[in-house]
Amino acid sequence: MSASKSDIGATSARKLRILVIEDELYVARALKMILDEDGYEVDVSMTGQDALSHCAVLEYDLLIADLRLPDINGMDVIRKIKGDHPETQVLVVTGHATVQSAVEAMKLGAFDYLPKPFTEEQLKTAVSSALREKPHFLDRAAGTTGIKTAALIQKSEVVSVLNRTSRT
Numbered sequence: 328m329s330a331s332k333s334d335i336g337a338t339s340a341r342k343l344r345i346l347v348i349e350d351e352l353y354v355a356r357a358l359k360m361i362l363d364e365d366g367y368e369v370d371v372s373m374t375g376q377d378a379l380s381h382c383a384v385l386e387y388d389l390l391i392a393d394l395r396l397p398d399i400n401g402m403d404v405i406r407k408i409k410g411d412h413p414e415t416q417v418l419v420v421t422g423h424a425t426v427q428s429a430v431e432a433m434k435l436g437a438f439d440y441l442p443k444p445f446t447e448e449q450l451k452t453a454v455s456s457a458l459r460e461k462p463h464f465l466d467r468a469a470g471t472t473g474i475k476t477a478a479l480i481q482k483s484e485v486v487s488v489l490n491r492t493s494r495t
Contacts, residue, residue: 342368343458344385348378348392348404349420354443358391361447362454375399382408387415389457394421394428402431409436416457420445 345367349355355371362369370385372378375396381387390408394401405417417437421428424442432440438457441449 342366343388344368344370345389345391345454346378346381346385346387347371348373348375348390348396348401350374350393350396354393358450361450365451365454367454373397375401375404378404379407382412382415386412388461389416389418389454391418391420391454394419394432395423402428402435405432405435405437414461416461418453418457420450 345362347355347358347362347369349358349371350373352373355373359369359371370381370387372381375398378390378392379399382390390405392401392405396404401419401421405419408415409417413436417432417435419428419432419437419440420443421440422443424440429440438460439453441453
């Protein structure tokens with residue numbers, strides 16, 4: 328059973344905010360609809376530059392980023408946003424999944440990597456998992472033991488993503 332949005336945001340004074348970066352209009356609308364229904368506050372950017380503009384003004388809990396955008400490489404967008412807002416979780420969604428891009432995304436701090444097409448349940452599970460980890464980000468980074476634990480967790484996540492990618 329996956330955690331629901333209300334379980335994750337129960338202690339939060341505001342709705343959890345998600346930015347979807349997706350240049351395919353029908354995919355962007357579908358993602359927004361699914362996430363809106365789960366009670367998240369969702370913004371959509373169709374370009375990398377628009378996403379960077381959004382992030383300059385608002386703080387997002389989660390970034391759902393496509394890698395192929397019409398103006399900027401999605402990896403560059405992730406790199407910039409994680410550099411400016413390291414606490415923002417990242418979920419990569421791509422129709423062009425490769426082991427190389429999965430590894431690069433994880434090195435940049437992506438929490439998960441979903442090759443398209445994915446199911447609504449896979450999306451919801453990835454989103455809730457990423458957001459459950461968010462409150463613990465600063466705790467893990469605070470001490471040496473926390474850093475080692477975070478590295479081990481990230482390594483196991485990379486292996487998991489690579490296994491899924493190799494099956495697709």
